[in-house]
Amino acid sequence: xxxxxxxxxxxxxxxxxxxxxxxxxxxxxxxxxxxxxxxxxxxxxxxxxxxxxxxxxxxxxxxxxxxxxxxxxxxxxxxxxxxxxxxxxxxxxxxxxxxxxxxxxxxxxxxxxxxxxxxxxxxxxxxxxxxxxxxxxxxxxxxxxxxxxxxxxxxxxxxxxxxxxxxxxxxxxxxxxxxxxxxxxxxxxxxxxxxxxxxxxxxxxxxxxxxxxxxxxxxxxxxxxxxxxxxxxxxxxxxxxxxxxxxxxxxxxxxxxxxxxxxxxxxxxxxxxxxxxxxxxxxxxxxxxxxxxxxxxxxxxxxxxxxxxxxxxxxxxxxxxxxxxxxxxxxxxxxxxxxxxxxxxxxxxxxxxxxxxxxxxxxxxxxxxxxxxxxxxxxxxxxxxxxxxxxxxxxxxxxxxxxxxxxxxxxxxxxxxxxxxxxxxxxxxxxxxxxxxxxxxxxxxxxxxxxxxxxxxxxxxxxxxxxxxxxxxxxxxxxxxxxxxxxxxxxxxxxxxxxxxxxxxxxxxxxxxxxxxxxxxxxxxxxxxxxxxxxxxxxxxxxxxxxxxxxxxxxxxxxxxxxxxxxxxxxxxxxxxxxxxxxxxxxxxxxxxxxxxxxxxxxxxxxxxxxxxxxxxxxxxxxxxxxxxxxxxxxxxxxxxxxxxxxxxxxxxxxxxxxxxxxxxxxxxxxxxxxxxxxxxxxxxxxxxxxxxxxxxxxxxxxxxxxxxxxxxxxxxxxxxx
Numbered sequence: 001x002x003x004x005x006x007x008x009x010x011x012x013x014x015x016x017x018x019x020x021x022x023x024x025x026x027x028x029x030x031x032x033x034x035x036x037x038x039x040x041x042x043x044x045x046x047x048x049x050x051x052x053x054x055x056x057x058x059x060x061x062x063x064x065x066x067x068x069x070x071x072x073x074x075x076x077x078x079x080x081x082x083x084x085x086x087x088x089x090x091x092x093x094x095x096x097x098x099x100x101x102x103x104x105x106x107x108x109x110x111x112x113x114x115x116x117x118x119x120x121x122x123x124x125x126x127x128x129x130x131x132x133x134x135x136x137x138x139x140x141x142x143x144x145x146x147x148x149x150x151x152x153x154x155x156x157x158x159x160x161x162x163x164x165x166x167x168x169x170x171x172x173x174x175x176x177x178x179x180x181x182x183x184x185x186x187x188x189x190x191x192x193x194x195x196x197x198x199x200x201x202x203x204x205x206x207x208x209x210x211x212x213x214x215x216x217x218x219x220x221x222x223x224x225x226x227x228x229x230x231x232x233x234x235x236x237x238x239x240x241x242x243x244x245x246x247x248x249x250x251x252x253x254x255x256x257x258x259x260x261x262x263x264x265x266x267x268x269x270x271x272x273x274x275x276x277x278x279x280x281x282x283x284x285x286x287x288x289x290x291x292x293x294x295x296x297x298x299x300x301x302x303x304x305x306x307x308x309x310x311x312x313x314x315x316x317x318x319x320x321x322x323x324x325x326x327x328x329x330x331x332x333x334x335x336x337x338x339x340x341x342x343x344x345x346x347x348x349x350x351x352x353x354x355x356x357x358x359x360x361x362x363x364x365x366x367x368x369x370x371x372x373x374x375x376x377x378x379x380x381x382x383x384x385x386x387x388x389x390x391x392x393x394x395x396x397x398x399x400x401x402x403x404x405x406x407x408x409x410x411x412x413x414x415x416x417x418x419x420x421x422x423x424x425x426x427x428x429x430x431x432x433x434x435x436x437x438x439x440x441x442x443x444x445x446x447x448x449x450x451x452x453x454x455x456x457x458x459x460x461x462x463x464x465x466x467x468x469x470x471x472x473x474x475x476x477x478x479x480x481x482x483x484x485x486x487x488x489x490x491x492x493x494x495x496x497x498x499x500x501x502x503x504x505x506x507x508x509x510x511x512x513x514x515x516x517x518x519x520x521x522x523x524x525x526x527x528x529x530x531x532x533x534x535x536x537x538x539x540x541x542x543x544x545x546x547x548x549x550x551x552x553x554x555x556x557x558x559x560x561x562x563x564x565x566x567x568x569x570x571x572x573x574x575x576x577x578x579x580x581x582x583x584x585x586x587x588x589x590x591x592x593x594x595x596x597x598x599x600x601x602x603x604x605x606x607x608x609x610x611x612x613x614x615x616x617x618x619x620x621x622x623x624x625x626x627x628x629x630x631x632x633x634x635x636x637x638x639x640x641x642x643x644x645x646x647x648x649x650x651x652x653x654x655x656x657x658x659x660x661x662x663x664x665x666x667x668x669x670x671x672x673x674x675x676x677x678x679x680x681x682x683x684x685x686x687x688x689x690x691x692x693x694x695x696x697x698x699x700x701x702x703x704x705x706x707x708x709x710x711x712x713x714x715x716x717x718x719x720x721x722x
Contacts, residue, residue: 070124071183078121078179081113082172089169110168111159118152121175124182140320143327143358144178150355163345165352177700182368203273203295207239208232210283228286232277240273241288249280250443262444279443323669327358334677346678353676353687358669366661369707374654381646381715382638390617390633392658394651396598397617400546400644401589403603404557404567407621407641409533411604413445415452416514417530419505424526428458434519434529436463436478437485445515446474448531449485469493473517484520491518491525502528513563533563535570538640538717543571545645545720554592556585558607586610602644619644642720653713661703668699 086092088109093100100106122145129145132138151167151174158166207224208216208231216231221239224230229245232238238251250262253275262278265271271284273293290296331354338347375385385391405411418427425433435453438446440463463476463483472493473486484490491498498506498518502525506516509530519527543553554575557564564578577588585601589611592599601608601615609631612618620632621639636643674680675687 068183071179074121074124075176075179075183078117079176081117082176085110085113085117085172086169090166092169111155114152114155114168114171117172117175118148121179122148125178138321138324143320143324147356147358148175150352154352163348165349167356170356204237204239224286224289226286226289230284230286231281232284233281234277234279236277238271238273238275238277238284240286241293242271242284242286244269244271244282245285247280247282249282250278252276252278323358323666326669327355327673330358330673330677331355338678350676350678354673357672357676366665366703367658369704370654370657370661370710373707373710374650377710377713377715378650381643382636383643383647384635386635387633391647391651392655393598393616394600394647395655397551397600397648399552399554399592399597399599401554401556401599401601401611401615402641403608404555404559404564405533406604406639407602408539408555408567408571409535412534413448413515413531414534415448415529416532417505417509418527419502420527421499421502424524425521428456430519430527431456432458432461433478433481433483433521434485436461437466437474437476437483439463440466441474445517445531449517449529481521482523485517487517490520494520496520496523496525498525498528511562512566513560535567536639536641538642540571541720542641542644543573545642547572549648556580556588556611586614589614600644602641619647640717642717645720646715646717650713650715653710657707657710660706664702664706665699
């Protein structure tokens, strides 16, 4: 297994300063695992593409959400106008066997409403088609614009008796179908732009600033200045980067640094904006505010990563560009040939028919229908597709980077090992004593001890005289005994020696990155407990399934190297980058991309946001933070990493359906255009315009039915890795 330690250059850290871990012993690499309230010191080492429709109405501020709303509104209005046009068409009336009234008002319905449909519903295609023509980049919009323009002009000329080519109902139906397809496409694309706002919401609106007389006043965070002293109460977020000047305690920095353990900080230590004081009130001198904070640095990285995202060329646009040249060339040849043989009327009829039939009726729905169904199937499997381009790219991914805490692991500690001395109480008694002492504490490690005791259903004991010792541990009187629980600092303060058998057990735990707590009864160390972030049961199956696809699996984490290596060994991960800063994760993604890899990043924390935005595919664990979700193209509603394999299945199947639909839609045009041009006329067959319109509709039905087959795809998590 290739293990690489992340050694990012210093320049990537300039915007993401992180607090240094408290070190209570110069000879041991330790990070205090409990907060000041519980007093423990636990021994450990210790992160869319534009649609191409630049001129869409509402683009200025609405993004893809504005596009979807615009297409939705125009579709429903156009559909309402199209219904009478279709049913008052002579051809439709003939097919369905009813007669149309002879009234002039009835005869005016098709040209009047058809003109409104062309101007109102077709406007977006005309504007963007002109834009494609001006840029000399013909695509779907230009092809649609050409078809509806020819249909409109031919129908209008028919009203004046110049030709006999009535395309009003085809025009109305065509515009309605195209608006429907683009509405669904915009809904599927719709990647929200809320990442930066979600980052900003990590900061409190107000802060308690300490005045010169020692009192506090509530002020806006925007009013803080370097040098101000603020009071951070238990459970509150630090409003700005600063230095602790009074007090000590544990801070939850997992959403900023990826560190799974709460980090102990004493006077003189730096703390970052957005971190949470777990249990203790501290006073912090403000050092950095506004754009100079570490959180603002992460914001800038997210913004830069989003703006530098890859621009994928859509399959339908490529097919439409090819079809544009094909249809235009066919129309020119048709006109020249029929004029050469001396039949001007047929030249006009055949040429117009070619241009109308060449419109990508089915092609316009080939992609959106698949996208709509695939995103619906994904949602049913607990996968939210925010960016359909991300879904398309999943099938190409050859490297998946997982964040550790909260992604491969549960983000919560549990007691994984327990060792007792030979002459001390047994495991059940130790857990009973430890639970009694830990119960008053709300610290994560204390809750882990209580949870283990509850799981083992040990005897419930009552504690009295509870006391917390800052940075050392907790103690209480339990069943007539003086009981204490804490880390190495507690042992040093009490001048206690750890028995050899416990010392050997603890050393092995520390080497794999576990936090270690000791239980002291009546002045003697009687037990040691190892606490580790729990690896999800589903993680191994997810990684095995990715390996079966030939995908390289990489773990990127802010945790200590020993912790990361231990998790990697359990899961069979190929490559490890540990002790990384937010910028390091972004850099790891960039390095892999520079080496030619198509990268997916899976994470849940604020520190993952830049990497999620930078990756070819960003997958956020739904149980994670808002900013991680907003930065990702895909969100797993559950915290089950097996969803990544389901994504790969869906991506592969969806892409196959897209290709099949495109082949069918383009194939229809390849066959229908020559027939419409009259290549079979020497043998007595000429494709009538009406029949061409019917074939166009049948092609659309085939595309729709083929897309529906995606609903049969199995998306069962239990089948992953089985």
